[in-house]
Structures are given as structure tokens and as C-alpha cells.
Amino acid sequence: MDKHTSHLVVSPVPHIRSALTTRRVMGNVIIALLPALLASTLIFGLRSLLVVAVTTAACVLCEYLWCRIRRLPNTVGDLSAVVTGLLLAFNLPSTVPLFLPVIGAITAILVVKELFGGIGCNFANPAIVGRITLAVSFPARMTSYFFPAPLVACDALTGATPLAVTAEKLSLLDLFLGTHGGVIGETCALALLLGLIWLLATRTIELTIPLVYVGTVAVLSALCGQNVLYQVLSGGLLLGAIFMATDYTTSPFFRSGKIIFGLGLGIITCLIRFWGNMHEGVSYSILIMNLLVPYINAKFRRTPMGGGTRS
């Protein structure tokens, strides 16, 4: 009678779990980033692949060593460091000297993520802070964009991101395909949109934040007399809106909060772009709104069912 009894597992409900794991979530983000990686290789040549590899390796190594030194369980397997590495690399020009990604990786993983408690505890998007640190510390090296060896035919040879070049305008097709100067991952709108489709199809992210963010920028651009498509397609807007602003830890939980978050991002980006003395405002707007997330979460929540009235 007792032969089935001795080893029975007794555990709390539920007895089944979804197949989704942290690793799978991060894996989906990595898959969504692959089209942009391919596009960057075609546009900027193999050097961009090298930068991506070095940045990602530095991020993963940084997390591994931290876990090793602190004698914590090794968390490299959840792939979040790979995502941070890819995103940081996508924010660097392909010409960057290879010690820069290492500094960026240390800032992103060690300072922003691990010192605050690891995954889920970072106060801002690690890759954004890594990029901002590098942009502030090495402004010249971070903005020297050019085409080392384009594999696809393109006629424009620009030394700066299109937002910096107000006089000469690129064709919209160039903007859409990304055959112009810029950091590794931001230029090809087509590849980024493919990534967005994957993220939505796998339900990794909701559309709310990218839609409201890009929508706000579009509306404000129209109101301020700017070229709407030009503002939306150039610079880091799509990369930021799809991959950076939707980071779980640093974006609000509720849809109402997500809308406020997206509006704030759009407004700050436009303020910096149109009236600031920088050409690019996506990183700073994401950083600022990241810091406001706890307050947004506290203010915009859902009332539980039946919680409005009490008997």
C-alpha cells in the first residue's frame, strides 16, 4: 500500500507552470536583435561585428566574475548580460577603439546592475547608462561615424548622424534601410521593425511604450514644423523605443503608466532634439524617465476588482 507514498512530492499550488523562463524572455530579445545585427554588418562591415562581440563578451565576463568573486550563484545563464552587451554595442559607432566597449560594459553591468542587486534591481537601463558614460567621457570617439567598407551600394558618405546634418537631407529610402552614418544598431529601421514584430508575436513586450513614444515624437515634430518621417526614422529613436524603453525593470507595470512613460519619453526627446545643444535625445530621455518609474508605478495602478467599494 505504501509503495507509492514514500517519495511523493508535496508542494504548493499551482502544479503546472508556463514554459516561459527568464532565459527564454532574454532569448527572444536576442532573436529580435539579430536582424539589426545583420543589417549593421552589411552596412558598416565586419568591424561592427567585432565591436558587438567584444562588448557582449565584456558584459558576460563582467557578470561572471562578479558572481564568482561575490560567491553568488552564476546568473550568466539567464542571458540578460548578453542582451545588455548587444544593446550597448548597438549604441556604439563601428569605428570605436575596442577599450571603449569594455569601459561601457563595466559601467553597465557592474555599476548599474550588480551593485544595485543584479537582475531586476537596476535603477536604469544598464546599456543606456553605459552609452551615456561613454558619450560624456569620449565625445569625439563616440560620434565619429563613417562607412568603413559598405557591402551594399550606397551613395551617401556622411560623417555624422542624420540629425546632425540638417542641410543635406538623405532620401527616406536610405533612412529606412539604414544606409547612412550612425551607431551600429540604430540605422536600419526595417531591421528594428522586424525585431519589434518578433517581440510582439512572442508576447515579450507590449506595443504601448514604443507606440506612444514614437507617436509623441511624430506629433510634436509635426507641431514644431519638423519633417515627421525624418525625425522618426533617424537617430536612435526606434532602437530606443523598441528595445531600450521596454526594459521590464525600468518601465512601468500598468498600461496607464506605460502611456505616461511613453509621453514623457517623447516630450523629453523632442525638447532635446529641437532646443537642446545635442543632436540626439533618446538616451537622456530614457534615463530620465527610468528614474521616474517608481513614482509612475505608485501613482498609476489598477484598482483591484471590487476594491473600489467596501462593505
Add this chain to the structure above:
Amino acid sequence: MNLSRLKKLLSGGGVRVPHHKDTANYPTEQLPLPPKIVLPMNQHVGAPCEPCVKKGDHVYVGTMVGKAPSPMSMHIFSSVSGTVSTVGPILYNTGKGDTVVVVDSDGLQEPDPSICPPEVHDRESFINAVSMSGIVGLGGAGFPTDIKIQPKNLSEIDTLLINGAECEPYLTTDNREFLEHPDSILNGIRACLDYLGIPRALICIEDNKPAAIDLMTRKTAEDERISVCVLESRYPQGAQNVLIYNATGRTVPRGARHTSVGVMMLNVTTVSSVGKYLKTGMPLVTKRLTVAGDAVRDPKNLEVPIGTPIQDVIEFCGLREEPHKVIIGGPMMGSAQMDVNYPVTRQNNGLLLFGAKASEKPNATACIRCGRCINSCPMGLSPLAIRDAYVKYDADRLDALMADLCIGCGTCSYVCPAKRPLTQSVTLAKNFLKTKRNRGKN
């Protein structure tokens, strides 16, 4: 109703779970008579029954063996004919003790000679009849049905909801009840409507049971008081507050009973049992179980005498592999057992046996704050925030987060990619808040 469904869709509560309802088309089989049955005296919400037989007594099928000591309780009847061999204690895996009456079957299954259909002609005699039927909330709650059908505000009740959602994966017993006993269901419903003075009844079925929907729609076509309400297959559709909201658009206020919004809800098997009792007078002595899970060789729908040890059911269905987890109920809310000698009680509706791989406990990792638990909570709670407040024993914060509204459906743990035991945390928080409040009152 469409508007409320749209609102529900936008709020995103609930989750799609794999159905695993492979036994939906398996007709109910009879379990061969077990050599003995074990009847715990606590098979319901409320005070445990007191044994009214002693060792050596002869009992028939339907003889009362446990008498309810107070109205908030329900009598227990023998499911076999035979001799009482033991009246003694049992210890459950929750650490709680109980008294059991063990009956050795004589194999004759003679019904109690005193059994005859109850005479029902008005509300009082109907409620009295139900109080002698041994019927409790058979969906799993175990709330005495005679108490349930006499709420204080009975005159304000305008809708009888029949809960046939059966949102738990694997389980198909309510589905079989629809397909095999539609007339008993309708008898029960009509008796409730007639004697309790409720104007309409809605039979709520999830859209993954097309055969049941089709049959009940045809059966109720003539009766304008009874209609079928088809609901999206989305766990936990059958949870009381969720079902009331999705079927009627009404929200049960925090801390109130569902009757406060003019709704009375009965499980479909409960109402069907009422229908059968009114016809035959035989109290509830058997229960249908879905036996499934990857360790079972022949998954079945089985009609089992109440009190049958789980072991007998397992042996009848056979094993494909050694079970590592034995669950009474569904996989989302059922309880894992540590002993296969425990009996089947009347509020059980499923027996799941999981093999080694399915029984593995997932490894919990750090929360990535993805918000899935919050966005999928059918009650709109924030499990993540409740957990944080609970580890600090912050009762005020738990009160502000309304942790007491948790229905324990398990959705938050199910969706969590970090595999954190959120349901457990929220349940602990809920109990902590309850204790704190009760202390505050004294």
C-alpha cells in the same frame, strides 16, 4: 455583456492555460466496489460532523453515518452497505486531525430502506430536503448547499448562475455531467427557480466544451427562464467573482458575499445532484472523478463511492510510470497528497498523477519585474508588491494593496518567468492580514 467582455479583454486578467482535457469524450465508468470506505467527518466548510454509528453497526447505502452538529455543516452518508469497522482519528498532511468512520463493504449495495423521494411543495420543504441530501459545493468549495440557497437577501436575488466553466486543466467531470445528466441539471435548476423565487438562470460554460454548449442550448430552447452563457476559455473563468463579472457585468465588492450583487451561484454538479436527490431521495454517496496526468495508463472519468481510498482508484486506472505527485483536484488549485490511503471526499473532482519530470519543482530565480503577475491577476492585484510588503510584515501596506481579495487561483505563479512561488506568498500575506485584523478587533 459584450462590453464587459471587451473591458475584461483590455484589462488582460487571467491566462490561457493548456487544457489537457483529453478525457472530455470518455463516458463515466463505475469503479468496482472497494473492499472498504473511509469517511472523514469533515468534508465541507463548517463544523465537522459527529459520527452517529459505532463499531459493529450495519449500514446501508445512504445511511447517515455523520450528523451535522450545527446548521453550518452537512450530514455524511455511507456509500456502501456493510459493517462499521472503525470510528477513529486520522491525520492529514496539513497537520490537522479528523475523525473517520470506516465501513467494510458486504458487496450487496443494499439501499437504506428508509430512502424515499422527499416531499417538496414550498420553499421551506425544499430547503429542508436539500439539508438532508448531503450535498455541498461540489466544484471544490464544499460549502453546504442548504445554507447557500437561503441567503438573507433571497428576495433580491435575480439570477441563478450555474457554474459549468470548469476552467481547471485536465478536469472534465462537469463536462460529463452536462452530457450525461442534462435532465437532472435542468430539474435542479427548475426546483431552485420555482421554490426560491429566482426569475432567471444562466448556465455558464467555457467555449472549449462545444458539445455541452450545444446540448444545453437545445435543452433550454423551450424554457425562457434558463439560458446558456458561453464564456471565453481563460483561466480562472470559473472563479466566483470572475464568473459573476463576465456573465453579468457585476462586481462583488471587497469583503462582501456574491449574493450582495443579486446573484446565487451553484456548481453544475451540485445543482444536478439536487435534481437527482429530489427524484430518488438517495443522498450524495458517489462522486465523479477525472483521473488523468502523465503517470496514468488509462485516463478515465470514474464514478467513485465517496470514501474510496485513492489507492483503489489508482490501481483501477493503472500506472504508466511511478507517480511522484498525487494531486486531488486540478493542477492549478488542487492539493498535493502525501499519502495514497487518503479517501476521496465529496468535494473532490479530479485525481492527477504526475511522473518524475512533471513533478520537478522549478528553480526560483530573481524577479525581473516583468509585471506578468500583475497584468494577469484576475482580481487586479499586484502579487509582486504584496510579496514585498509581506516579507516586511507591513499590514497597512497589505491592506492598501487589498491582499485579502486574492482568490488563490495560482495564475501569478503560473505565468512567472522567474518561477517564483507568488501564489504562496500572497496566500501567506492574506492569512497574515486576516490574523492582524482579527487581533485588532479583540
